[in-house]
Amino acid sequence: MAAEPENFLNRVLLVADHPTTGAIVREQLSGAGYDVHWARNRVEACVLWKPSYYDVVLLDLRRDPDQGGNFARRIKATDPAQRILFLDGRNGSKEAA
Numbered sequence: 001m002a003a004e005p006e007n008f009l010n011r012v013l014l015v016a017d018h019p020t021t022g023a024i025v026r027e028q029l030s031g032a033g034y035d036v037h038w039a040r041n042r043v044e045a046c047v048l049w050k051p052s053y054y055d056v057v058l059l060d061l062r063r064d065p066d067q068g069g070n071f072a073r074r075i076k077a078t079d080p081a082q083r084i085l086f087l088d089g090r091n092g093s094k095e096a097a
Contacts, residue, residue, distance in 0.1 A: 011035045011053065015045040015071070016060040016087075025058065025087070042067040051079040060087040 012034050016022030022038055029036045037054075039045035042061065049057065057075060061068035072084050 011037070011055055013037050013039065013045065013049055013054045013057045014060075015039045015042065015057065015068070017041050017063045018060065021060055021062075025060070042071050045071055046074075049075060051082070054082070056083040056085060058085050058087050 010033060012029055014022060014025055014029070014036050016025060016038065017040060019040070022040065026036045026038050037048050039048050042064070045057075057072075059068045059072060061071075068086065072086075075082050075084060
């Protein structure tokens with residue numbers, strides 16, 4: 001039996017530096033059928049992220065918000081089509097420019 005092709009549309013990179021928030025978001029998304037890869041800081045996120053692999057990157061780096069912005073800019077420089085959403089309360093949730 002052939003393996004089913006991977007569906008990247010269900011793959012999410014969650015970058016959350018608060019353990020409670022990360023666990024809640026991961027649990028909710030996993031329960032909704034998403035394949036969630038959780039990075040607990042920017043360094044872990046840099047190791048996990050690769051172009052054209054994740055449908056969306058969810059950023060919640062409240063403990064170091066500048067690092068979230070820097071990481072988003074690095075991603076966009078490498079893969080301009082990558083969807084990035086900030087979940088850290090910057091004017092509500094908003095997509096990275």
